Amino acid sequence: MAHKIYLDYAATTPVDKKVLKAILPYFSEKFGNAMSIHQFGQEALKAVDKAREQVAEFLKCSPTEIIFTSGATESNNLAIKGALRSYYSRPENKNKKPHIITTKFEHHCVLDTCKILEKEASAEVTYLPVYKEGVVKIEDVKKAIKPNTILISVMHVNNEIGTVQPIIAIGKLLRELRIRAKELRYPLFHTDATQGVNYFDCDMTKLNVDLLSFSAHKIYGPKGVGVLFVRKNTPIKRIQDGGDQEYKLRAGTHNVPGIVGLGEAISQLTTNNKQQTTKIINLRDYLIQRVIKEIPRSYLNGSLEKRSPNNANFRFDNVEGEGLVLSLDMEGIAASTGSACSSGALEPSHVLLAIGLKPEQAHGSLRLTLGKHTTKKEIDFTANKLKEIIKRLRSISGKVLEEFK
Ligand SMILES: Cc1ncc(COP(=O)(O)O)c(C=O)c1O
Numbered sequence: 001m002a003h004k005i006y007l008d009y010a011a012t013t014p015v016d017k018k019v020l021k022a023i024l025p026y027f028s029e030k031f032g033n034a035m036s037i038h039q040f041g042q043e044a045l046k047a048v049d050k051a052r053e054q055v056a057e058f059l060k061c062s063p064t065e066i067i068f069t070s071g072a073t074e075s076n077n078l079a080i081k082g083a084l085r086s087y088y089s090r091p092e093n094k095n096k097k098p099h100i101i102t103t104k105f106e107h108h109c110v111l112d113t114c115k116i117l118e119k120e121a122s123a124e125v126t127y128l129p130v131y132k133e134g135v136v137k138i139e140d141v142k143k144a145i146k147p148n149t150i151l152i153s154v155m156h157v158n159n160e161i162g163t164v165q166p167i168i169a170i171g172k173l174l175r176e177l178r179i180r181a182k183e184l185r186y187p188l189f190h191t192d193a194t195q196g197v198n199y200f201d202c203d204m205t206k207l208n209v210d211l212l213s214f215s216a217h218k219i220y221g222p223k224g225v226g227v228l229f230v231r232k233n234t235p236i237k238r239i240q241d242g243g244d245q246e247y248k249l250r251a252g253t254h255n256v257p258g259i260v261g262l263g264e265a266i267s268q269l270t271t272n273n274k275q276q277t278t279k280i281i282n283l284r285d286y287l288i289q290r291v292i293k294e295i296p297r298s299y300l301n302g303s304l305e306k307r308s309p310n311n312a313n314f315r316f317d318n319v320e321g322e323g324l325v326l327s328l329d330m331e332g333i334a335a336s337t338g339s340a341c342s343s344g345a346l347e348p349s350h351v352l353l354a355i356g357l358k359p360e361q362a363h364g365s366l367r368l369t370l371g372k373h374t375t376k377k378e379i380d381f382t383a384n385k386l387k388e389i390i391k392r393l394r395s396i397s398g399k400v401l402e403e404f405k
Pocket residue numbers: 010011070071072073074107109155157158159192194195215217224341
């Protein structure tokens with residue numbers, strides 16, 4: 001098959017044509033540094049300001065609450081470590097170890113940050129369970145909160161199994177708690193919305209989050225640029241020292257082309273979303289239906305109902321996910337096993353273990369994520385090939401087992 005099929009939109013997305021067009025001049029004729037006071041700089045600053053307004057319009061917040069970063073990894077690090085830095089900057093907190101709540105299946109950039117803080121003894125951390133469905137329970141959040149809890153970080157949509165977390169409910173709970181305790185600052189609420197912004201309403205007047213992160217490359221924007229939304233008066237300090245960019249919260253020369261692309265990508269989302277989302281949901285449901293019905297001993301990982309429109313994550317008995325991805329790739333179909341960010345290592349995915357799968361079940365899992373360019377023809381081709389490949393892989397593994405008897 002000459003035509004390549006891309007079903008790994010959760011790993012990254014192609015840059016939208018309009019976005020690319022908007023970016024290009026900022027590499028060449030409009031190359032100024034946004035902090036320079038001459039006209040080149042002013043032109044770049046104007047573009048950064050426009051992008052900030054585009055993001056603010058999407059998030060329904062003030063442009064002053066938008067911090068441009070190099071991506072969700074940096075935004076998540078800044079949110080968590082920055083909150084901790086601010087906490088410790090107050091003399092009365094010097095010897096009071098703070099508590100952070102997160103979940104067992106966050107992206108590694110959140111989990112590893114929390115683990116480092118635990119190791120350094122700067123914070124204690126509770127990792128909430130996510131159960132078979134892959135969804136956090138609000139009662140567990142409530143029970144985990146302690147007097148020294150300063151931050152709760154729960155992802156919006158899981159990147160591997162696509163399950164959607166109760167962000168509105170957690171935000172409401174925390175808001176009520178803070179009002180009752182007459183504590184205006186803590187616990188702060190952070191969400192990693194990297195996989196959520198594409199499909200869900202991220203209206204900051206409705207989501208009671210203090211901090212929200214995402215990357216442009218998951219929404220048809222360029223790689224290496226992202227956002228941390230920081231609600232006004234949120235106690236947070238910068239973690240990277242240097243220049244005064246981004247309201248002194250993120251030092252370093254602006255990635256002007258990237259920021260322009262992010263702004264353009266997000267304004268495209270607002271205009272196109274509904275129609276695209278319905279198309280993607282229909283294709284995803286069709287794919288799930290075909291796979292479960294036509295491939296024996298195949299299962300969907302995580303909740304079907306509380307799921308991102310573009311995610312299908314399957315497991316197949318007696319099949320290795322890596323072999324499956326390689327066989328699909330040979331047919332021109334791009335898929336993933338576990339998370340793209342951790343592939344390369346043959347460790348079972350921490351997400352799949354967190355929903356109670358055994359390591360061998362986690363190894364037999366496959367993630368297919370759809371996007372705005374996915375067609376029914378591609379889904380049909382993929383489902384047909386998947387059937388053939390699984391049959392072949394199972395018969396090979398059956399023969400190998402026979403030989404070892
Ligand atoms: C949920 C989630 N958070 C964070 C990240 C990290 O994003 P980036 O690599 O753009 O920094 C990813 C990327 O896959 C993700 O899916």
